[in-house]
Amino acid sequence: MELMQKLAILADAAKYDASCASSGSIQRDAKGSDKGIGSTSSGMGICHSYAPDGRCISLLKILLTNLCVYDCLYCINRHSSNVPRARFTASEVVDLTLGFYKRNYIEGLFLSSGVIRDPDYTMEQLVEVARSLREDHNFAGYIHLKTIPDADPRLQALAGLYADRLSINVEMPTQQGLAQLAPEKNHVAIRQSMHFLKEHIDESKESRQKVNKTRSDTSVIPKRRATNRLQFAPAGQSTQMIVGADDSNDATILHNSHRLYRSYGMRRVYYSAFSPIPDASANLPLQPPPLLREHRLYQADWLLRFYRFNVNELVSPDQQPMLDLDIDPKLAWALRNRADFPVDINRATREQLLRVPGLGPGGVKRILDSRRFRRLRLADLKRMRLSLAKMKPFIITADYRPGNEPDSLILRSQFAEKNHAQLLLF
Known part of the structure; x- marks a missing residue:
């Protein structure tokens, strides 16, 4: 062969x-070739x-x-x-x-x-x-x-x-x-x-x-690399x-x-x-x-x-054996634990911020670094390019506090519809 x-x-x-x-990319023809520029x-x-x-x-x-x-x-x-x-x-x-x-x-x-x-x-x-x-x-x-x-x-x-x-x-x-x-x-x-x-x-x-x-404890660093x-x-x-x-x-x-x-x-x-x-x-x-x-x-x-x-x-073997397919696991947990929210962006610990839907480790780091110099407002979070639509029901800022937010079932329905629209797009 x-x-x-x-x-x-x-x-x-x-x-x-x-x-x-x-x-996950697809091949694109470029003048009859699948090896075009890019x-x-x-x-x-x-x-x-x-x-x-x-x-x-x-x-x-x-x-x-x-x-x-x-x-x-x-x-x-x-x-x-x-x-x-x-x-x-x-x-x-x-x-x-x-x-x-x-x-x-x-x-x-x-x-x-x-x-x-x-x-x-x-x-x-x-x-x-x-x-x-x-x-x-x-x-x-x-x-x-x-x-x-x-x-x-x-x-x-x-x-x-x-x-x-x-x-x-x-x-x-x-x-x-x-x-x-x-x-x-x-x-x-x-x-x-x-x-x-x-x-x-x-x-x-x-x-x-x-x-x-051993190398750091000696004044002369060997030129030969470790085998x-x-x-x-x-x-x-x-x-x-x-x-x-x-x-x-x-x-x-x-x-x-x-x-x-x-x-x-x-x-x-x-x-x-x-x-x-x-x-x-x-x-x-x-x-x-x-x-x-x-x-x-x-x-x-x-x-x-x-x-x-x-x-x-x-997940729970008895009560919740399967992950929710309509919304991501972090959002599903937040909706089941509404008593833990909202959290104050300007006071919450790193662990608390990591639990906020729409916030990842990078966003949390930017928040922790920025709030050392000023109290953060919604506009500050927007400039950080964070997902405000997902975060707003779960956070407090210097100029914002959730009002009469929809209950968990309504929020779940809203976010599920958005996720479905995104899946159709991509």
């Missing part, structure tokens, strides 16, 4: 992995992701192969699936990565794979790609490797020495769901591998801190959950995500809405979940990580 044919098949097969999000779609297998420092980077996102010995019911690449198959050699992936990099198409590689022969053999091939790039070609770009949970821990340890980020997909929100839809995968092995990676990542971080402290042996997956680890393939509700999903962040130091938990596949099993739903559900889970996940919300404030 020609290399470009393989690339077409294995880049398309990799799109189901949400750990590396694309930009094109954000560089070609097959190119996606956009974010580096640990926040930079948006382009990655070559492919599978080593879509052949797989497993038969996970939700996976398009499962053993019994009737799809075109292809397989790269390790050297072909290396050549593709270097070729795309030299053409300035990409800044790194995202490499996953179906399981061929057995987990150890597959992991050896993935590690060989990263090793060759780093050692044979001195490649300094970003590398994200998917690790195989059942593979030998020594291979996982090697992967962490060459890759910037590692990831192991937890696949399903619950052990029961995994046993039902992917019985060949081992829930215990997945968790053990996550724990193994966390230990190595923590040890690497401690070693780097000791090296930095890569101190850098074990410096961008941490991530995972992915499929949403809507089983009957897990949002409360179950978010509680599981919270445990993953707390127990394994995850940098990100990605949510992927289940998409119906050809020749699907009777155990799978006929219809996909609404994509808005995936979006709301990401919003709730953001509140847990950066806004100091507790899972039980957003």
